[in-house]
Amino acid sequence: MLHRFDLHLHTLYSADACASPEDMVAAAKLRGLSGIAITDHNTCEGVFHLMRSGLIREDGEAVDGFLIVPGVEVSTSDGHLICLGTTLPDMKGLPAVMVVEAIKERGGIAIAPHPYDSFRAGIREGVLDKLELSALETFNSAVSMRIFNDRASAYATRRGLAATASSDAHHASAVGVCSTAYELPHLSLTALLTAIPKGGERTERYLPFSEAMKKNLGNWFRIFNRSPSPLQSQ
Secondary structure (H helix, E strand, O other), rough: OOOEEEEEEEEOOOOOOOOOHHHHHHHHHHOOOOOOOOEEOOHHHHHHHHOOOOOOOOOOEEEEOEEEEEEEEEOOOOOOEEEEEEOOOOOOOHOOOOHHHHHHHHHHOEEEEOOOOOOOOOHHHHHHHOOOOEEEEEEEEEOOHHHHHHHHHHHHHHHEEEEEEEEEEEEHHHHHOEEEEEEEOOOOOHHHHHHHHHHOEEOOOOOHHHHHHHHHHHHOOOOOOOOOOHHHHH
């Protein structure tokens, strides 16, 4: 069965995002997705929050027909790198090669998001060549310039890497703007992590102007952001 996922999004546990994990899940369900990946910047607190809430199972099975993939977007010394399928300790500032090794040791997979985006800490080609990636994010709906997605797609083709398309949503209203679908024998974390390196069916759309403005204002002025309440942080 074909299952569609948004594999790159942020909750209020990222300093530049504002929606609760539950809001992101609800938005994804409304848009007909089968699941999402929680990839907050340099923290897995959003993942742990959903584990405590019972929305992520330790065995990797879906909850009520919806799969939430644990993950994190690490700000390595070489640029941003997404870990999917597991959690990581704080590895901010470490070399990307070391982060990929840690991801593999924990049973996850590594995806390089928005490479070539010189305004958003994309990992450069010289480093990408050395990384054991499972896929490359070739379409990011919030990319600074569309040519960066074109370059990412060309690199993935040259190297034979699977491609993903993701929203990089920082607000619930942007969840599922673009996505990647996979044929899975059943909806589970193990099945999805096996499918991603083989490639999926991408739906590629850029953020509407209003969503792009919300994201940019949230990044630079923080006026859309709010911090987790003490209850959510427990």
